[in-house]
Amino acid sequence: MTGARTDVEQVESANTAFYEALERGDFDEVSDLWLDPATDDPAAGGATDEDAADGGADGDPADDDEVADDGSAISCVHPGWPVLTGRGEVLRSYALIMANTEYIQFFLTDVKVGVAGDTALVTCTENILSGGPPPEAGGELGPLVGQLVVATNVFRRTPDGWKLWSHHASPVLAETDDDENDETPS
Numbered sequence: 652m653t654g655a656r657t658d659v660e661q662v663e664s665a666n667t668a669f670y671e672a673l674e675r676g677d678f679d680e681v682s683d684l685w686l687d688p689a690t691d692d693p694a695a696g697g698a699t700d701e702d703a704a705d706g707g708a709d710g711d712p713a714d715d716d717e718v719a720d721d722g723s724a725i726s727c728v729h730p731g732w733p734v735l736t737g738r739g740e741v742l743r744s745y746a747l748i749m750a751n752t753e754y755i756q757f758f759l760t761d762v763k764v765g766v767a768g769d770t771a772l773v774t775c776t777e778n779i780l781s782g783g784p785p786p787e788a789g790g791e792l793g794p795l796v797g798q799l800v801v802a803t804n805v806f807r808r809t810p811d812g813w814k815l816w817s818h819h820a821s822p823v824l825a826e827t828d829d830d831e832n833d834e835t836p837s
Contacts, residue, residue, distance in 0.1 A: 659764045662771040662806055665813040666764075669804070670757040670777075676749045682742055686725055686816045691809035728819040730800055741818075753793065754782035769808035770816075777802050777820065799823040 665684065672680035727741040728734050729748070735741050758778040765772045777800040783793035805817040 658766045658771070658808075662764050662766060662773060662813050663762070665806060665815075666762070666773045666775075666804055667759075669815060670759060673745070673749075674756055676752075678742075678746055678749055681745050681749075684815055685738060685741065686807050686809065686814040687738060688725070691807075691811060691814055724816075726817045726819075728821075730798075730820050730822045752781055752783070754780075754795070756780045771806040771808075771813060773802075773804040773806065775802055775804075776800070776823070799825065 669681070669684050672684060724736075725738045725741055726734055726736050727744060729744060732744070735744050756779070758780070760776045760778060762773065762775040777798075779798040779800060780795055781798070782795045786793060800820045800822055802818065802820040804815060806813040807816045
């Protein structure tokens with residue numbers, strides 16, 4: 652049972668590293684934390700140097716298609732965005748977000764981790780505080796905005812540790828006082 656506890660701790664650490672890299676605007680680290688099927692996960696169809704020499708993961712040139720298919724399976728849904736598929740498209744989205752966000756901080760709550768073999772699922776609530784570009788005349792941050800988002804992060808075990816395979820985040824619609832008053836007993 653010690654191994655399972657260690658896996659959970661490693662996944663929690665990888666999840667935390669992902670959000671901390673986003674807060675710092677460290678695109679290289681964010682990129683390193685995402686699964687790269689061509690190099691990270693031979694068991695899932697990723698190629699190794701040896702595979703490249705012999706045509707595929709088991710010597711079959713048809714395995715080249717599996718590498719491409721697994722790479723396109725990487726996905727991300729940001730709140731209000733369509734599904735982004737493929738490592739390049741997902742990483743471009745993070746580059747855009749980082750380029751257009753002056754300040755962002757995540758306070759994670761309700762974090763739950765489940766591990767099944769080489770796959771892990773993390774659900775959490777992202778309590779986000781962010782600020783846009785400064786006003787034209789001033790040097791301070793633009794207005795700070797708070798947002799509540801629920802997220803699901805799927806990780807795969809690789810030789811280099813746990814890597815993100817999918818991220819899905821959806822906004823939480825807050826109840827207003829008017830919503831509570833609409834509930835009339837029948």
